[in-house]
Amino acid sequence: MRTYFPPQLLNPAQQTGRWAVRDIDDDQVLYTTNLGSYLRCRVTGSHQLILTVANHHSDLGTGQVYALRVDGNLWRRFPARQEKITVPLTPAPHIIEIMAAGNTDLDEVWTGKQGFAIRSLAVDDAGILTAAPTRLVIDFIGDSITAGCWVAGRHAAADYRPESNYAATCADLVNTDSVRIAYSAGGVLRPATGGVPVASKFLRWIDRDTPWTPNHPQLVVVNLGVNDRRYPVNQFVTTYDRFIRQVTTTFPAAPIVLMIPFSQHFKNEITTIGHRHQLRVIDTANWCPSYTDGLHPNQAGATIAGQHLARVIAPYLGKKV
Template sequence: MPATIHFTAAHHVIEIMTVGNTDLDNVWLEQEGFALQSITTDATAQIQPTPPRPHLTWIGDSITAGCWVHGRRPAQDYAADTNYAAQCSDHLACDSCRIAYSAAGIIRGGTGHVPAAPQFLTHLDQDTVWQPTATDLVVINLGVNDRQYFADDFESVLRSFLHQVQDCFAAPIMVMVPFAQVFAPVFRAVIHELPSITLIETADWALTYTDRLHPDQHGSDIAGRRLAQVLRPYI
């Protein structure tokens, strides 16, 4: 659906984000997602690319996608532009790419027929292969949706998935302990085996939540700021 945005006759930096898919949208099998088709300007406008900035790649679930930040209403309470990942990127003056699907985990598939992370990592949907782009840092926040599985099973798949991420990206990798502290001992044990990957502890961040899992706006503010402090030396 076309949208028109009016600007004053000055210099503006424009960042476009799409948000609004709900768990009912078949994003994996039926292409029920969002895509930017074109940008049209009037005759007096001039478009220039922004100067290159450091680049972050986020791999996560609905928390990283920005779901349930403002409340419990599907779509309208999502905030991809103000959740923790967006705020962290802004604090660090970084561009970012988010690979994040609602309810998905490392073992469990997500809503909208999305498969688990080892499968969705390199695809936009079942028909569209995605080649990971060059990035300066990879941040992973997954695992909370796998909480119904045994720790031994999660440990095995986590280890394999991290090796897969290493093969995809020639960049430092940071793994967050989920905000809910799901499988925290497993994350510590596996990352201890992989010295090239850094673990980010989150237990003392004192976040606030919409539903005990998804940070609300205040919690997102805290998480974005705390995470930026951790990542800054790596950017």
């Protein structure tokens, strides 16, 4: 077998997530703390692809999940406890996408090294793995809704669907890559789960010890606010405004659009702040017709919301939907 280790995988991964090469328990891995981060590559001349992962998760949790698809077909999901995942191929060229697709709020991703960890990819001796052709990139900044939690039901990890939530649906429709910067329960005022701090802190860090060098997306979409709904309005306004200034400084060359949360929390405040910064504000009223729990879109709602968003942002990318 021809085996590709984390340093060789880092370059293909930079377009599609917040990844870093880390040494965890004397094990070198390609590491991310973000649901929805994925690795997109091209495999040629191999009858199989073998993905080897490390299942670093809370002892109280259910373990992590990966999703994988070949040539844009249906996603298949695999528990990380398998550690080795074998995917049959033909020797023809194939585009492979491997996504961090399920974890739990109990996983200490920020301070406990319990993020997603890829050890290697392997192909036949005659096979070759290269980066997939580059595409335009969208950065999605948000919370559990953007990360892809609770789409298929109420079971953590097993029912998460970052591969088919509104952000993934949108990116597929406009044929772009995407980088997810989103954590469950997080906001501009409320820290996220897994030890993750507020958005102003997690924007530039993958975890407590791993800074992230911002990429160069063609568009940035911000969907935050719903988890801050129990804080005073004036406190939200001040902090959200400061965070948007931080986003514009972090991505000076990219158009930035602000989404009103599907729940419509802070609609007036976000609209005012967006206009103050001369940014497009996307009204999402009636975008999501169905939810898993009254807050998180279910699969039907996520698909429709993603279709709406794709139509709105397509002109920024020179695309048609």
